[in-house]
Amino acid sequence: VLFPLAYPWFCLLLPGLWLLFKRTDVHLISKKMIVACLVCYLVFLGGIPHQNLRYLLPAYALLLLILFPAWDRMFAYGFYFFKRLTFAVVIVALSVQLIATVWILRPVVARNRLENSIATTLRDALPADATLYAFDLDVALKTYLPGMQILNLWERAYPSFSDDGYFLFNEPRLRQQWEGHNPMINWERANETRQLSEFRQLPDGWTLYRIKAAEK
Incomplete structure (x- = not known):
């Protein structure tokens, strides 16, 4: 805080x-x-x-x-x-501050590139009106893919999932923080009640799955 x-x-x-x-x-x-x-x-x-x-x-x-x-x-x-000393301190501080700003912004820029890359892949790979279950990236994807129905995995625990829909998830990355919460509950329920087949490998460990009816 x-x-x-x-x-x-x-x-x-x-x-x-x-x-x-x-x-x-x-x-x-x-x-x-x-x-x-x-x-x-x-x-x-x-x-x-x-x-x-x-x-x-x-x-x-x-x-x-x-x-x-x-x-x-x-x-x-x-x-x-202390005119000279103050001038020197300000110049050094601004220089270090600029370097620190660039360093701190690196994750933000990398995140933006990741969101753009995944959105571009989804735009080319999925139907324009596809149903996509997602978490973490869903806010950005709603901006980049306005025609798709993007459902947030955090908002609620879904009792069922649409057949022929898609599931965007990064299980190794999200499990530790979200174990016992809606994102992992939805992930585990989807695996139990539906068949998730890997549809596309995406950058940074993200995977796009195709949702199919579970085999009886």
Whole structure:
């Protein structure tokens, strides 16, 4: 929950900003509202089961608004008393920050490429009106494949599955986190009540299965 408040790669100068922070920086009602929003949002993030670094982006923006007076104070004091040192520190911090930003964004970019790659494969391999059961990738796939009926495996435990539908899953990756929850319950029920035949191997361990009636 407190990750955005102290993680230096988000803002390398963050520890220094906290040292220059004053209570009067949140004296205005507007600043108090921002603090309240940040606290509520962090509590919300701490309570949801599915974590993602992208969820922290709004928290970073709110934190920067709160710490802006400290940032302004650092520049004013630094360039007045220690101009060369402050200039050097800012250049080094910005350089390291740029490298850290590129490094942190790598998983986000890789995820976007994975979603595009799988969506392209599904668009070419499946009928435009196919029924697809999916989890984790389903939100992105609904954007890329608007004509398909994409059913989320987290929302509920399905009592049955459509014959001639499709099942997109990554069992080794999802089992540890979602054992006993709807994604794994649906996966196990589909294997028990239907025949899942491998239809296409996809990147990063994902597999597309064809759902058929179980053999009697």
